[in-house]
Amino acid sequence: MIEIKNLDFEYEDGTMALQDVNLTIKKGEKIAIMGPNGSGKSTLFLCLNGVRKPTKGSILVKGEPIIYNRKGLKQLRQKIGIVFQNPDNQLFSADVFQEISFGPMNLGLDKEVVRERVEDVMSSLHIEHLRKRPTHFLSGGQKKQVAIADILAMNPEVILFDEPTAALDSYHSRIVSKLIDELCESGITVIQATHDSDYAMAWADQIVVISDGKLLAKDTPQNIFGNVELRTKAYIEEPNVMKVYHSLCEANVIDELKECPRSIEALVGEVETIFYM
Incomplete structure (x- = not known):
């Protein structure tokens, strides 16, 4: 669905943020992009x-190159939406309803169609009670929900999340994570930049590792986190489930499985199966 070919990006000061990046992302994939700060993810x-x-x-999006004029970029942003790490960089309208309406209105849709889209999105995210709330009075978690609503109102096929739970408390982190799971279940392709190894291990189909602007690997979570040299080079933490799994194997509590379970819950299930057979 998305093909990135020999991609370089150089900032005005000469900083090479991306170097010869080649990557294919298939429809419906759940991709976690990992790497140190300044690696080029954003x-x-x-x-x-x-x-x-x-x-x-x-x-290339669906085989067609991005066209960098007004019409081409408008078409692109109907297909690919981005939720920024800091929602204050995204929200600018006076109240929540106006904020979510802005994107569809900018597409030139009929007012009734826009209203229907906004109502549907607010209902699906359970934020109807915020409709007339000034955006600058929202909490951090509420701002993140409205930022997601902004993008959903455009009916995208792909959503990019830059550190979606950064600076959120545990309650709103769970809400946002649940929303992302629901988006994936609906068929939307989701790509997340994250530093959370435990989350990436449990959630992602594939993990893309970037360091110093270069793509180092794209592989399954088990293969990425099982590669100590790669993790060290990209400053990626080993997931807790993998640490516990290796400790249990070394202590002969369990035999080595075909592959490490992807969450603590899955590991507990494997242990219970062994002890209660």
Whole structure:
């Protein structure tokens, strides 16, 4: 669905943020992008959404290259939406209803169609009670929900999340994570930039590792986190489930499985199966 070919991006000060990135993302995939701060994750997202134009290379969406004029970018942003790490960089309207309406209105849709879309999105995210709330009075978690609503109102096929639970309390982190799961179940392709190894291990179909602007690997969570050299190079933490699993194997509590379970809950299930057979 998305093909990134030989992509470079150089900032005005000469910083090479991306270097020869090649990546294919299939429809419906759940992709976690990992790497240290400054590795190029956010720049890659801005290129995918057309905010930044690559210095070199190309991005194809459904086999068609991005066209960097007003019409082309409008069409792109109907297909690929981005939810920024800091929602204050995204929200600007006076109240929540106006905020969510802005994107569909900008597409030139009929007012009734826009109203229907906004009502549907607010209902699905359970934020109807915020409709007339000024956006600058919202909590951090509420702002994140409205930022997601902004994108959903555009009916995208792909959503990019840049550190979606950053700076959120545990309650709103769970809400946002649940929303993302629901988006995936609905068939939307979701790509997340995250530092959370435990979350990426449990959630992602594939993990993409970027460091110093270069794509180092794309593979399953088990293969990525099982590669100590790769983790060390990209400053990625080993997931807790993998630490516990290896400890149990070394202590001969369990025999080594075909592959490490992807969550603590799954590991507990494996242990219970062994002891209660």
